[in-house]
Amino acid sequence: MTTERAVTWVLAVALLASLFGVVFFAANPPTVTEPFTEFYILGPDGSATDYPTNLSVGESGTVIVGVTNHEHEAVSYTVVMKLDNETVGERPVRLGDEETWEGEMSFTVEEPGRQRLRLELYRGEVSGEPYRSLRLWVHVT
Structure with a gap:
């Protein structure tokens, strides 16, 4: 017993x-993850397809830009849209931890040829190298 x-x-x-x-x-x-930020683009219908990659001179293209903050703190971002290194749009975004922002950004092409659409994400003000960047090639006829 x-x-x-x-x-x-x-x-x-x-x-x-x-x-x-x-x-x-x-x-x-x-804590299971290191701090990071998601930065992405979607086509005008909200999916990862049908990007405006074939346009005519004078035609506008629209993409949906998304930012998700996983930095474990509130962060102020600036999204910059450039077409062949010329700034064509800029948007400030402030997100709390685990918040997501999605917004439409448009551009108009004025010259024929292959042009690079670049989206840059900065933490805070626009200075130095971008925190994240994305690129989309646009063919203009």
Whole structure:
């Protein structure tokens, strides 16, 4: 009978220790990710297709730009749209942690040929190198 009692106490202590461990980790979850920001573009219909890549001179193209903040703090961003290194749009965006912003940005092509549409994301003001950047080639006829 003493052996059974000892086994019961050992199992009870193990169960209590497990319970305290579960409660501790539930109350203090570990940080699972490094801080980062998602930066993406979508076509005008809101999907990752049908980008305005074939336009005529004088025609406008529209993309949906998205930013999701996973930086573990509120961040002010600036989105800059450039067509062949000329700024054609700029938008300030302030996001709390885990917030997402999506907005339409448009551009108009004035010259024929292959042109590079570049979207740059800056943390704060526009200066130095962008925090993130995206590129889309536009063929203009």
